[in-house]
Amino acid sequence: MKYLLLSIVVLFFFQNTFSQNKNWSIHFQQTIIPQHKLKINAPYSGENSLSDTAETQTSLTTTIFLGRRLWKGAAIFYNPELAGGSGLSQARGIAGFTNGECFRIGNPSPAIYTARLFLRQDFSLSGETHADVNAKSKDVRGENHAYPVEREDDEANSIGGERPVNRFTISVGKFSIADYFDNNAYAHDPRSQFMNWALMSTGGWDYPANTRGYTWNAVLEYVREHWAIRAGTSLVPTTANGPDLNWQWNGNNSNTLELEKYTTFFGKEGKLRALAFYTTTYMGSYAEAIKQVNPDVMLTRQNGRTKYGFGINYEQELSTESGLFFRASWNDGNNETWAFTEIDHSVSGGFVKDNLFGRKQDRLNVGFAFNGISDLHRQYLAKGGYGFIIGDGKLPNYGLETIFEINYNAKITDWLSITPDYQLVINPAYNQDRSPVHAFALRMHTEF
DSSP states (O other): OHHHHHHHHHHHHHHHHHHTSTTEEEEEEEEEEEEEEOOOOOSOOOTTOOOSSOEEEEEEEEEEEEEEEOSTTEEEEEEEEEEEEOOGGGTOSOSSOSOTTOOOOSOOSOEEEEEEEEEEEEEESSOOOHHHHHHHOOOOTTSOOSSOEEEEOSBTTBOOEEEESSEEEEEEEEEOGGGTSSOOSSSSOTTTSOOSHHHHSOTTOOOOOOTTSOEEEEEEEEEOSSEEEEEEEEEOBSSTTOSSBOOOOTTSEEEEEEEEEEEEETTEEEEEEEEEEEEEEEEOBHHHHTTSSSOOGGGGOEEEEEEEEEEEEEEEEEETTEEEEEEEEEEOOSBOOOSSOSOSEEEEEEEEEEEETTEEEEEEEEEEEEEEOOHHHHHHHHTTOOOSSOOOSOOSSBOOEEEEEEEEEEEOSSSEEEEEEEEEEESGGGBTTSOOEEEEEEEEEEEO
16 A cells, blocks of 8 residues: 555656656546445345445545557557445445446455556558648548547546547557447546446446456457447456456457447537447356246356347537437346346436536536346346345345436546535335435545
């Protein structure tokens, strides 16, 4: 811990020196989220139930973002990260969990690990060199020019400068696959936007990751001025939501494809994304598990089992100070959830508004989500089965898990924001017998 604190001090005092060197990028973030829930009524509970008592838990993440430009179009990035604390009830009992900064980690003690270590290489598709771009174009995406470019700020995992809009990009290494797929300008970052899992991501996308949310990937991007296509392949964990990754890629992998289209609506910009995924690994089957007297999906695991699904993701600017978003997703739900959370279909959406009370950098976020599971998944839970995040021992009265979240992200300084957050969860873990959950949080986020 003392070495991490020393590193933070060094980063703070020497960041300006690094930022003046256009070949280096160095940034820092820390997010602390204390969260409290009120007591709930629960006639029965199981191994994965949300606690029925009032509860307060705190999560902490600290990340250093290092980047180095290598050769033409190439850069390497390294992110050491520290995480500690816990989510409510050890992040169990709600499929659309309430804190996107916490994980289902048994030990709440802070741990340091490598979050990201990857190489990114751009290849221009317009024939221009970097000198051509700098000399001939100062345009941004969408403007007519022989060599259109987009301007990147010097920020986390971005060295800054200009990139050709028309390009082919290869990224290889360890990172979160959600860094590249399912992006949304209004609902994607739990450190500054919505905290709920079903709002920060497409709920039905069982995206590959270890317990902390990272894996080794290879992602290809073909980007044009008004559309893009991405494809990625990733390692999967050796067990559901496990910490270790399976390096036997053949037969144990997850593949993601996304199409992205830039749109306009009454002169306002928007983006539409369509996503598909296919995962194969040593999974258990709900259909086989419910044949057991005491269902345990882990006892039914076999090689070659699969999970596939689809998602739609839309963002629309309403004005320079407001926008809305919508997501819908579905997966087959035949085999056990393997990495993200136990949601087989989901619809979510919301609205954001900047510049309230004369504070131009503040933002109000309002969102909702409706989550559900497949019939086989429902039968498995009803017979007393457990997943890795939900399971109340029985499920006689199934209902959609319904989530409402509202928060106000107040920008206190250039480097500090504080966000009071409220979430309402109806039918937690799809169980109508458990009363609604009221959760309150105060997110404190520092970055420079």
